[in-house]
Amino acid sequence: IIINENHRINIKFLSITGDSPALSKILNFIGHGGYYCCNFCYVRGIDIGRKRQYFYGKKIFLRHMEKYYKQSKQAETTKENIYGHKGISILQDILDIPLPHAILIDYQHVTLLRHTKTVLRAIYKQLKPSDRERFDNKLKYQSFPHFFNRQMKPFKEFRFIQAVELRNILFYGFLPLSFEFIDNQQLAHFALFICSIRLYHSQPPMFGDKTQAIADKLFEQYYKDHGIFYSDIQNYVLHMHHHFGTQYQNYGSLANIGCFYQEDLIGHISKNIHGSNYYSDLVVHYYSIDFDLHAQISHTKYKTISKPIDLNVNIIINDYPTIIQHHDKICTCLNHLTCISIYRRCVIRNYIFHSLIYNKRGKSNSYFISYSKSANDYIKYFGRIILFFSCINRNYAVVQRYTQNQNFSYLFKTSPYFSLLEKPLDNCFSLLSKEPSDLFDIININHVIKHCITFEFQQQLIVTEVSAYHEHD
Structure with a gap:
């Protein structure tokens, strides 16, 4: 994109993402109902009871880029299906x-809206x-931090559930809330999937x-x-998780590569259209992209902010002897009222804590x-x-500690998956008083x-x- 005589923007197209129907069309590949529908390997689906199934296999033959192009070119020439290529x-x-x-x-479609939803229904x-x-x-009725715009929907409303709500069930709520309802061995098996994701x-x-x-390793055992x-x-969506490891190696965390942002943008634009099919023009028009490119706006450097906010002037400091003791350790003044300021909230690394x-x-x-001490x-x-307080230009939080009784993984001690689950579970969940x-x-x-x-x-x-934190909600 040429901005002016002295400025030009070179665009690199890194990757393509989307749900399976969209990818099959733009990649000129068979749909997810075909026999060789995986873009990454040559696994062949098996028909069982009018359903295409993809069972666990230890050996997977991957599609390499040279063969991928060669077979797609062959399909183009012969007008035949060559291992999924059209x-x-x-x-x-x-x-x-x-x-x-x-x-x-x-993973928004494959993990959340497809596999997780299917298993939870079962x-x-x-x-x-x-x-x-x-x-x-x-x-x-489960509570979450204030920035969770969507929380968790009950199963009876699964027809209307959003991907973000499924993510919150999968990542956070399902394991802690389901112990009294689900067999421990089945729960341990599903914990393999939860921990891997x-x-x-x-x-x-x-x-x-x-x-x-x-x-x-966690997902391999889950799939097996x-x-x-x-x-x-x-x-097919279960099989696709077999390739998450390679994707993680190439592109990093799933939090960076979901379609949440794009779908939210398209949904927002669709509310502003009036019978038009020219989405590209609408994006440029409504979001002033063309103007921003040519205006050469100088962007300020991203700052990380950590400071207390919401001053509380009505609190009685003498009710908190631990604060006074801490003040006396770090400050030589005798006036607690003027030296110590109490706050209700605090911004820490740009995120608000109550x-x-x-x-x-x-x-x-x-x-x-x-936290650490x-x-x-x-x-x-x-x-x-x-509460939060400041003293001699330093900012502190007063935290009442909860003690840890035992490791969370102890709840799965009798499971054959315990050795695999122990370390991930104890890093994802903690059992406290x-x-x-x-x-x-x-x-x-x-x-x-x-x-x-x-x-x-x-x-x-x-x-x-x-x-x-940064994934779109």
Whole structure:
């Protein structure tokens, strides 16, 4: 794109993503009902009971870019189906990354709207009517941090469920809320899938360089034993997860590559159109893209903000002796009232955290956090924020700690999958005391790690961190 004589923008086309019908059309490939419908390998579907099934296979023969082009060219010439190819894709000479490496599996459709929805429906059918109602109520009334625009829908409303709501059920709510309703072995098996997707999605990577390898093993075992717990749903979308490891290696976290943004944009534009089919012109018109390119607007550098907000002048500092003690350690002044300022909320790395003295939080829970006590402390703690305060230009949070009773993975101790699940489960979920302890930690706000979601479980709490912040909600 030429801006003027001195400025030009070079555009690189990295990849193509979308749901299966859209990809099959633009790639000139057979649809997901065909025998060789996988863009990445030569797996052949098997017809069982009028359904195409893709069972686990240890050996997978991948499509390499040279053969991919050769077979698509052969299909173009012969007008025949060559291992799924119907001809050359219009993207063949446009993409800067060769096919099939440029194809992105959209986990919004494949993982959430297809496989997760299918499995959850199968599980829901196994429940008694009374258990279904109780489970639905738990999903419906579960609280989340305030920035979760969509939370969880009950199963009885699955016809209208959105991908984001399915993500919240899969990542956060299903395991903690389903123990009393579902067989432990079946739940342990589904936990393999939950943990694998959480690892592929985690930001930053949960286990560093080992994240992909651990996630691959979890899904492989899940796929291998899928037929033990479910029948007739070993379909194409289940098989596609077999290629998530390679995609993670090439493109990173699932949180970076979903279609949430694009679909939201298209949906927003569609509300503004009046019988027009020229979407490209509408995007340029309504979002002033052409103007922005030519205006050469100088963008300010992205800043990371961490500071307390929402000053509370009515609080009595003498009611909080721990704050006064901390003040006396770091400051020599004798006037607590002028030196200490109390706040209800705080912006930490551009995300807002609440405290218990913030009365407008409603049903949301943005005050339960994971944190460390110092920069050199690698132990992760959990607690609820009582309040924020500043003293001599330093910002702190007063956190009431919850103690950990045992590892979450202990609940699956009898499962044959325990050795695989132990480490991922204990990193995704924590089992804490139901009531807070008498321990209060005063921490620098920079030692707050993440918001947490809490679930009541018997006489305990199950706690899990937000997986990734920047994904579109």
